[in-house]
Amino acid sequence: MHHLDGKVCVVTGAGSGIGLAIAGELANSGASVVVSDLVLERAEQAAKSIAARGGTAVALPVDVASRSAVDDLFAETESALGPVDVLVNNAGISIDRGVRRITDEEWQRTLDINLTGVFLCAQAAARSMVPRRQGRIINIASRAWLGWFGQLAYASSKGGVVSATRSLAIELARYGVTVNCLAPGLIDTPLLRAEPPEVMQRLMAAQPTGTLGSPDDVAWAARFFASPASAAVTGQVLYVCGGKSLYARPAR
Amino acid sequence: MADAVGRVVVTPEGSVTGAAIRARLRAQGWAVEAAASRDPDALVFDPGLLDDPPVVPPNRVVDEFLAESQRHHMSRIVVVSTRDQLGWSTRPELAAAGGALVSAARSLALRLAPKGTTVNVVAAFPPRSSALRDERTSDASAEPSELTPEPVTAEDVANVVAFFLHPRSHYITGQVLYCCGGTSLLSSLSV
Ligand SMILES: NC(=O)c1ccc[n+]([C@@H]2O[C@H](COP(=O)([O-])OP(=O)(O)OC[C@H]3O[C@@H](n4cnc5c(N)ncnc54)[C@H](O)[C@@H]3O)[C@@H](O)[C@H]2O)c1
Numbered sequence: 001m002h003h004l005d006g007k008v009c010v011v012t013g014a015g016s017g018i019g020l021a022i023a024g025e026l027a028n029s030g031a032s033v034v035v036s037d038l039v040l041e042r043a044e045q046a047a048k049s050i051a052a053r054g055g056t057a058v059a060l061p062v063d064v065a066s067r068s069a070v071d072d073l074f075a076e077t078e079s080a081l082g083p084v085d086v087l088v089n090n091a092g093i094s095i096d097r098g099v100r101r102i103t104d105e106e107w108q109r110t111l112d113i114n115l116t117g118v119f120l121c122a123q124a125a126a127r128s129m130v131p132r133r134q135g136r137i138i139n140i141a142s143r144a145w146l147g148w149f150g151q152l153a154y155a156s157s158k159g160g161v162v163s164a165t166r167s168l169a170i171e172l173a174r175y176g177v178t179v180n181c182l183a184p185g186l187i188d189t190p191l192l193r194a195e196p197p198e199v200m201q202r203l204m205a206a207q208p209t210g211t212l213g214s215p216d217d218v219a220w221a222a223r224f225f226a227s228p229a230s231a232a233v234t235g236q237v238l239y240v241c242g243g244k245s246l247y248a249r250p251a252r
Numbered sequence: 253m254a255d256a257v258g259r260v261v262v263t264p265e266g267s268v269t270g271a272a273i274r275a276r277l278r279a280q281g282w283a284v285e286a287a288a289s290r291d292p293d294a295l296v297f298d299p300g301l302l303d304d305p306p307v308v309p310p311n312r313v314v315d316e317f318l319a320e321s322q323r324h325h326m327s328r329i330v331v332v333s334t335r336d337q338l339g340w341s342t343r344p345e346l347a348a349a350g351g352a353l354v355s356a357a358r359s360l361a362l363r364l365a366p367k368g369t370t371v372n373v374v375a376a377f378p379p380r381s382s383a384l385r386d387e388r389t390s391d392a393s394a395e396p397s398e399l400t401p402e403p404v405t406a407e408d409v410a411n412v413v414a415f416f417l418h419p420r421s422h423y424i425t426g427q428v429l430y431c432c433g434g435t436s437l438l439s440s441l442s443v
Contacts (some may be wrong), residue, residue, distance in 0.1 A: 133401075166437050173399035173434045185423075208365035213423040220420040229415070232377075232400060232408035235437040236430055243365045243425040246358055 002227035005030035008081045009226065010073070012064050012121060013091030015042025017189040018140060021215030022088050022222045027055030029223055032081045036062040036073055038091070056081075064091045064117030065109075074124040083132065086226045087125040089118045089161075090140040094191075096150040107153045114157035118164055122179075126172060135177035138225045139165050140218070143185040143241045158183075162237055169235030178234040180225045185241025188212040208243035257281040258293035258327075260417065263320060266307050267300035268382045269332055272406035276414050287320075294328035294417050295320060301334040301350055302376055302409075304383040310349035314356050321360060321371070329364075329371040330416045331357050332409065335432040337375060338439040342387070350375070354428055361426030370425035372416040377404045377432035398433025 004026060014023040015037030027033045027050045035050070035057050037043040043059035050057035058080050062073040077084055092114045095106050118139055129135025144151050145158035165181040172179055186192065186203055192212070195203070204210060218240050224230055225238075239245040260282045262274055273296060274284045285292060297317050300307025308316050321329050336343060337350030354373055361371035378384035380403045388397070398404060412431045415421060436442040 162443060166443075169434055170399060170437055174401060176401050178400070208362055209368070209423070209425065210366055211423070217420070217423040220418075221424065224415045229411035231402065232398075232404045232431050232433050233412065233429065234400060234434045237443055238424070238429055239427055240423050242423050243361055246362050246426040 002223050002229055003030050004226060007031040007085040008077065008083065009086040009088065010034040010036060010077055010084050011088040011090055012036050012062060012117070015039055015046055017191070018184065018187060018215045018218050019090035020046050021219040022090060023057065024050060025216070025219035025223050026086065026226060027057055031086065032056040034058050034060055034077045034081065036060045038063050064121055065112040067120055070120040070124055074128065078128070083128045084125050085134065086136040086138070087121055088138045088140070088222060089121050091117055092140065094154045097153065098150050099152050102153055110153040110157050114154070115160040115164070118161050122164070122168055126177065129177045130172065130175045133176045136226050137168060137177065137179040138222050139179070139181045141181045141183045141237065143183045143239055143245050145183065146245065165237065166235045173234050178230065180233060180235065181237045182218055182221050183237050183239045183241065183245070184213065184218050185239065185244040186212050187218060188214050206244065208246060211242055213240060213242055259283045259285055259289065260294040260296060261285050261287055261289050261292045262296040262298060263287040264299065264307050267298045267332070268303050268379060269376070269406045269409045270298055272410040273298065273413050276407065276410035277417070280414055291324050292326060294326050296330045296332065296413055297321065298332035301346060302378045302382050302384060304387065306346065306349070310345040313349040314352045317353060317356055325367065325369070327369055328417045329360070329369060330413050331373045332413065333373050333375045335375050335377045335430055335436050338436060338441050358426045365425055370416070370422060372424060372426070373428040374409055374412045374416070375428050375430045375432065375436070376409045377435050379404045379406045379409060381406070398435055400433035404431060404433050
């Protein structure tokens with residue numbers, strides 16, 4: 001199901017967590033994957049483990065908030081593997097800071113990486129996809145775009161990602177390029193495991209399934225959106241959140 | 253990758269998407285069974301809201317859905333509904349049935365989540381060969397057709413159904429995924 005043989009995929013922030021799982025999933029489906037991350041060693045490690053499983057992966061550095069770094073990423077992708085067929089905008093940071101405490105720098109950095117990063121990468125990808133009349137762009141937003149305590153900057157940036165997804169989808173549909181968005185809920189990454197037990201307990205209690213998702217669950221959905229099977233699906237937000245988007249019991 | 257294998261009931265018969273859904277699921281290794289099947293692993297409820305007339309009368313759609321879905325414990329429930337639940341000038345009953353199905357599916361998703369059952373909805377644009385497409389092209393006030401280069405097909409709808417039914421989709425529940433070539437995007441109800 002959902003083979004991607006010969007497709008060139010770029011995954012940003014692929015050195016860790018969800019991006020790492022997506023890069024592995026796409027490589028397992030037969031795609032050639034550019035594993036890009038701000039931290040090059042992480043990307044190299046990820047590319048090595050994909051290659052060890054018989055997959056094709058190239059590690060490239062990128063700061064998605066930088067125009068020149070993003071342009072370099074797509075130029076180097078093209079010379080290493082060919083033009084990009086699938087872009088996964090996954091790189092992102094989150095900051096937990098209430099409205100009275102968040103600084104200008106924190107707000108701006110969050111928007112620069114989470115939202116401007118999506119714009120810069122999508123623009124570079126669209127310029128390459130439109131002339132070829134094909135392509136897939138998958139943006140990783142978050143269930144938290146609906147709003148949450150301490151998430152003013154993060155939720156605003158992810159709300160921007162949802163909105164960007166819809167505008168990109170409307171504009172690019174006629175060229176055979178689909179643009180969709182995944183909105184993960186609680187996903188078991190090292191970040192989450194670092195939370196104190198009582199916080200974890202509250203988070204789990206607010207979870208209809210009573211379970212955590214795994215990066216692989218998000219990767220599976222990304223693979224569907226990357227594949228020809230989803231050709232008629234565009235501009236959509238798919239929550240991978242164990243039903244948490246149905247309600248959210250305030251946890252503090 | 254080893255594909256999913258289990259027993260699935262696709263009901264009722266006779267919708268424009270039914271044959272493609274059954275074929276797609278069989279190709280993936282599912283045993284597709286008749287509605288009378290006693291203990292299936294999964295249910296696809298496809299009341300034909302993409303058909304003219306609908307297979308199940310609009311005012312009966314929710315009752316039938318609840319009856320089918322509560323007959324037995326299943327790990328996956330998928331509903332085939334219509335993009336027109338967002339509103340459509342000439343067919344308010346059809347739109348309302350679709351909207352009611354979504355509300356029922358979300359409620360059931362909440363109830364069944366602790367038991368490991370996912371409940372999701374595919375909201376499709378009437379696919380190629382649906383009689384509802386002809387009606388739209390003759391009605392200037394109707395919604396636009398797809399933004400994508402190709403019309404939505406029954407196979408497209410079947411692909412989304414198969415995605416939701418897959419064991420790896422276990423963390424996705426209570427969701428509505430539009431399979432509509434972009435025709436949901438100008439509606440505020442679609443996010
Ligand atoms: N983990 C969750 O529960 C969760 C939930 C919802 C959404 N998300 C989203 O999923 C995405 C991945 O999250 P994760 O949990 O895997 O995070 P993570 O911190 O494990 O991984 C993020 C990766 O992005 C890289 N990165 C950071 N800034 C970058 C930049 N400017 N340019 C390029 N790479 C950069 C980091 O080096 C890191 O390797 C993020 O967009 C996040 O907002 C995560």
